[in-house]
Amino acid sequence: MSEKISVVPLRKIIASNSGFINVLLHEAVPVVCLNKATGKNRSMHFKALYDNNNRFWLENGSWEYFLTGEVFANLSTSWEAARLSARGPDEGAAAPESSGGAGPETEGEPALPGFGKEYEAILAMPPVERVKSMNAATKGLDELAAHKPREAEVVTSALVVASRDAALINRATLLGAMQLADEEAKKHTQSLVSSTQELVRSTSQLVTASIFNDELMNTLVAKSNGTVIQHMTRVFLNGLAFLAYYNALVSTSSIINKLRLSFEKKYRDFYRVLLPHVNAEALTLERVFCKGMRAIPEDDFVSWATGFLIHDIGKAAAVEYHEGESEYKRDVVVEHVKVGYTSVMTKTNYPRDAALITGYHHEYYGDPGGYGYFRAYLGRYKKINPNARQDFCITYELEPMLDYHALAYFPAKVLEIIDVYDSVTDPNRKYRKAMTPEEALAMMREEFIEKHHKIDIILFDIFSSFVREQLEARS
Ligand SMILES: [Fe+2]
Ligand SMILES: [Fe+2]
Structure with a gap:
């Protein structure tokens, strides 16, 4: 042999x-x-x-x-x-709503699998066909980007279908790769990785050109069926739109100056809790954003958006997506961060940024409500390097976070916000009524900023303007 x-x-x-x-x-x-x-x-x-x-x-x-x-x-x-x-009886028994008693599921009725019906078709395709279909979708997006005027409905529908299928294809192929030794798995997933990144690049061009396409968000919500994949699709497209909005804002407006001027009054108290060892006078906007607040370069933009697309890839089909509700089958849900991070990191050649986004998107600035997946690693690092200090809150680069210089990684802090917002506004959630955008923003401010220091206050303020401008564009 x-x-x-x-x-x-x-x-x-x-x-x-x-x-x-x-x-x-x-x-x-x-x-x-x-x-x-x-x-x-x-x-x-x-x-x-x-x-x-x-x-x-x-x-x-x-x-x-x-x-x-x-x-x-x-x-x-x-x-x-x-x-x-x-969809045998084991599927229903494994679903949290059947065993936890929290959900309204009728006894004996099969739970909706978290990846939806389209997943079955993708699983039945050989990996090479999956990649071909993704490449065809990318071509379609490029053609749409090249043509003007574009019909909003056509753009939206192409974006939604292409990203949903890309998320499904990544899930299906990674599941297979997890059975292989690392090096072989990386070969097995190489064409998937390249095609996904091309698709993300084309998607980001089209989304950037249509941030305030009023159809986009309406369709995203209308097409939702409450599955993990629909959540990943919306988080990916909304996250991309937010990054594009953020880039336009910091490149063309005086936002950074305004933040600097209002920092002491509006933000310093929040960051003093996070960086108690930094002298109050020294705590400035530059201490929050390591090396200064700035726009995101194109390559990072694509890697980060890829991370958004696959962020919940570690979720088992039977576990419903669930963000921001810490009481819910926590030990089961926490597992998805570890599975996602490990599989992306060891079984693919995706950029490390994308793997870390999957691993870091529930850390919440080290709050006990966060999953704390990296807490042990950072604890060990601190033990070996007792002089290391987290002098910054958010870094745009990986190294300061891994070297214990910064508390959090920029794209993961963005994703936390998008993630929670998406889960509480999704009309298909089984366990509570969907919040309106304004209700969601108010709840997040109270629970995730004022009561706890989980999401970032400055990024949240920018996100709130993004949501409100989207709503205005729609009305
Ligand atoms: Fe998650
Ligand atoms: Fe999520």
Whole structure:
């Protein structure tokens, strides 16, 4: 057998989940048969071997049976597709609303899987077809960007469908990659990574040109069906629109000067809580934004938007999206940050920024209500480097945060705001009535800024203007 191919023993695969047998039987899955005596191997279809002996993988004869890592990765995605379409009783039992008693779900009625129906179609596609369809969507967005005038409805619909499918495709392919060794997984996901980044680049051009497209936000909400993917799609597009708004604001207006002038009166008290070791006089806007408040360069813009797109990729299909409600099955929900960060970081070549955004989007400035995924890492760093001090609040670059110089990473602080806002204004939420934009902003100020120092006050003020200008554009 070639040493370059990674393989997984069939015995181990079926022992971990006997349900795989059905998938192996229905798809023409090639099995690598290794002759233990000669070291030679040949390939045979699972079904042919099974028809001859329906427990062949357990025999202790002269053959051993394997799947290649890639075949196993694809098999895992087919398995999830089969499981989703079957929607068996285990799916309902695993859903938090069935066991927690908090939801209005009727007993026996299957829970809506968090990734929606379109996910099944994507899972059934081979990875190469998924990438092709994403490339076709990117081409469509580029053509729309090149043509003027553009009909708002057409633009909105193209953006919504392209980003939803990109989120689904990333989820499906990453799920397969998680079964592979790191290096092989990175090869397996390389075309996905390149295509996604191209799609994000094209999306950002179109969104930047249509920030106040009044149809965009209406359609985003109207198309929502309460699934994780719809949430990720909205957060991605709204986050992109916000970054574009932020860039236009800091590049063309005197906002930075205005913030500097009002800093002492409006903001200093908030940051004194976060940076108690910094002398009040020294606590200025420059101490909040490491190396000064500024616009976001294009490459960062694309990496950060990619992070927004995949930010909840670690959520299991049965766990509903859930942001800003800390009492809800917390240990289950917290897991998505770890799974998302680890899989993006170790199984893909996405920029590190994007991985960190998935890992950092519930940290809330170290508030106990945040998930604290990086708390242990930072604690260890501080132990080894006792003189390290977090002298800044927000950094636009990764290093000051990882080196304990800054409390938080700019795109993660933006995402926290967009994330909470989206979850509380979504009309499809099962557990509470959707808030109006003004109600959401008021609640966030009270709960996330005044009572706790969770989201950033300056970024929140900019976000509030963004929301209000969008509302004005709509009326
Ligand atoms: Fe999340
Ligand atoms: Fe989220």
